Amino acid sequence: MRAMGGAMLRLWRHPLLAPLNDAYAWERIGRLLRGDFSLTGVRATVVAVEQHQPDLKSIWLRPNRRFRGFLPGQHVALELTVIGVQQTRCFSCSQAPRADGLIRLTIKRQPGGAVSTAAHRLEVGQAVGLSQAQGHFTPPPGDQPLLLISAGSGVTPMLAIVQELAEAASSRSVALIHCGNGGNGIACADELRSLAERWPGLQLHLYDSSASGRLRSEQIAACVPDWQQRYAMVCGPEGFMAMVRQHYAERPKQLQQEHFGYAAAPVSDDAPLHTVRLGQPEQVFTAAAGQSLLDAARAAGMQPRYGCGKGICRSCQCRKRSGSVRNLLTGAISGNGEELIQLCISTPLSALQLDAQATGAAR
Ligand SMILES: Cc1cc2nc3c(=O)[nH]c(=O)nc-3n(C[C@H](O)[C@H](O)[C@H](O)COP(=O)(O)OP(=O)(O)OC[C@H]3O[C@@H](n4cnc5c(N)ncnc54)[C@H](O)[C@@H]3O)c2cc1C
Numbered sequence: 001m002r003a004m005g006g007a008m009l010r011l012w013r014h015p016l017l018a019p020l021n022d023a024y025a026w027e028r029i030g031r032l033l034r035g036d037f038s039l040t041g042v043r044a045t046v047v048a049v050e051q052h053q054p055d056l057k058s059i060w061l062r063p064n065r066r067f068r069g070f071l072p073g074q075h076v077a078l079e080l081t082v083i084g085v086q087q088t089r090c091f092s093c094s095q096a097p098r099a100d101g102l103i104r105l106t107i108k109r110q111p112g113g114a115v116s117t118a119a120h121r122l123e124v125g126q127a128v129g130l131s132q133a134q135g136h137f138t139p140p141p142g143d144q145p146l147l148l149i150s151a152g153s154g155v156t157p158m159l160a161i162v163q164e165l166a167e168a169a170s171s172r173s174v175a176l177i178h179c180g181n182g183g184n185g186i187a188c189a190d191e192l193r194s195l196a197e198r199w200p201g202l203q204l205h206l207y208d209s210s211a212s213g214r215l216r217s218e219q220i221a222a223c224v225p226d227w228q229q230r231y232a233m234v235c236g237p238e239g240f241m242a243m244v245r246q247h248y249a250e251r252p253k254q255l256q257q258e259h260f261g262y263a264a265a266p267v268s269d270d271a272p273l274h275t276v277r278l279g280q281p282e283q284v285f286t287a288a289a290g291q292s293l294l295d296a297a298r299a300a301g302m303q304p305r306y307g308c309g310k311g312i313c314r315s316c317q318c319r320k321r322s323g324s325v326r327n328l329l330t331g332a333i334s335g336n337g338e339e340l341i342q343l344c345i346s347t348p349l350s351a352l353q354l355d356a357q358a359t360g361a362a363r
Helices: 002-012 015-021 023-033 114-120 152-167 189-198 217-223 238-247 293-299
Strands: 042-053 056-063 075-082 085-092 103-108 127-130 146-151 174-180 202-208 231-235 255-258 273-278 283-288 317-322 325-327 339-342 346-348 352-354
Touching (some): 075 103, 075 114, 085 114, 085 152, 103 114, 103 152, 152 174, 174 189, 174 217, 189 202, 202 217, 217 238, 231 238, 238 255, 273 293, 293 346
Parallel strands (some): 146 231, 174 202
Antiparallel strands (some): 042 056, 056 103, 075 085, 317 339, 317 352
C-alpha cells in the first residue's frame, strides 16, 4: 500500500504532469491558446494602431474581463517583453471610457527607450500585460472651471478628461493650453480642434513653440485671463512643468501635476554609502543614503524592473530579506526583517539583502 502511495506521488510529481499543479504553467498554456488569457491579471489584445506623427502612435487595446475600468486622467502600466526581459512603463489612457471597453494609449517613442520603442512595434492581434488603472490625476468633482496645461505627449490625460466632459455636454468650462513643436506637428492637434468645434465648453489654445519660443509664465495669464479662478492640471516635460509650478508658486494647492519622466534625484556627495546584495547568484551594488534603490541599481548598470518611478504601480516591488530602508515619500523607517519594498521610493539606512525577483537582470 505504502509502495503504491509512493509511486502515485512520484507520478504526480513527474515533470509531464507539472502543469496540473502549477498555476504559472496553466497561465502559459492558456496564453498559447489565447493571448489575453490570465488566471489572475489583466491582459489585453491590440485591436488597432494609429500613427499620428513619426514618433507618436496610438495603440487601441481590448482588455480581458479582469480590467475594472478607469477614470479620465488615470494611467495603466503596460508590460512588454523586451529582449527577453519583462519591462513595465505607465501610459495614460488617452480616450474617455467607452461603452465597448476599448482603451487607447498614445505613446511617444523615446530615442533608445525600451518600452516605447517596443510598443511602436506592436501589431494588431498581439497581446500585452496591463495593470488596473492607477493614479489620481483626475479633475476634482464639481463644476469649478479647469485650466489644463500640457506639452508633447503630456496631452494624453487631457484628451481623456476633455473628451469625457464633451461627451457629457458638460456645463463645466475648460481652458486647455497645449504646446508642441510645430516641426513635428503639435501632438493630437486635429483631435483637439474637432473637440473644440463639437463642445463650446472647451477654450483651446494650441501653442507652437518652434514658431514662438517656449511658453512663458506670463503667456498663461495672457491666454487665460481668469486662470486664478480655475483649478489647474499640468503634464509635460520636466522643464515645462517647472515653469508652470513657478507660475503657481503662490497657489500650490490650485495645481495638480502628472510627471511622465523618470529622473534620478540628486544625492549629496558626503551621503553615507550602503552595500546592497541582490538575489542568487548575488549581485552587489552601493546605494547612498537618500538615493532610491532604483536609481542606485540603474547607476550600477543593472536593469531593474520598474514602472512609474514614484511609488504608484509597484512594478519594482521586491522582497527585502534584511536591513532597514526609509520610504522616500512618507519618511517611514522599516524594521530589519523581511518585507516587500518598492525600489523607487526606498533608500537604504543600512546594508541590505534583497531578493532578485523584481529585477529584469535576474528574472
Ligand atoms: C503616470 C505616467 C503616465 C505616462 N503616460 C505616458 C503617455 O501617455 N504617453 C507617453 O508617451 N509616455 C507616457 N509616460 C512615460 C512612459 O511611462 C515612459 O517613461 C516612456 O515611454 C519612456 O519609456 P521607455 O521604456 O521607452 O524608455 P526607458 O528605457 O525608460 O528610457 C527613458 C530614456 O532614458 C534613456 N536611458 C535609458 N537607459 C539609460 C541609461 N542606462 N543611461 C542613459 N540613458 C538611458 C533612454 O535613451 C530614454 O531616452 C507616462 C509616465 C508616467 C509615470
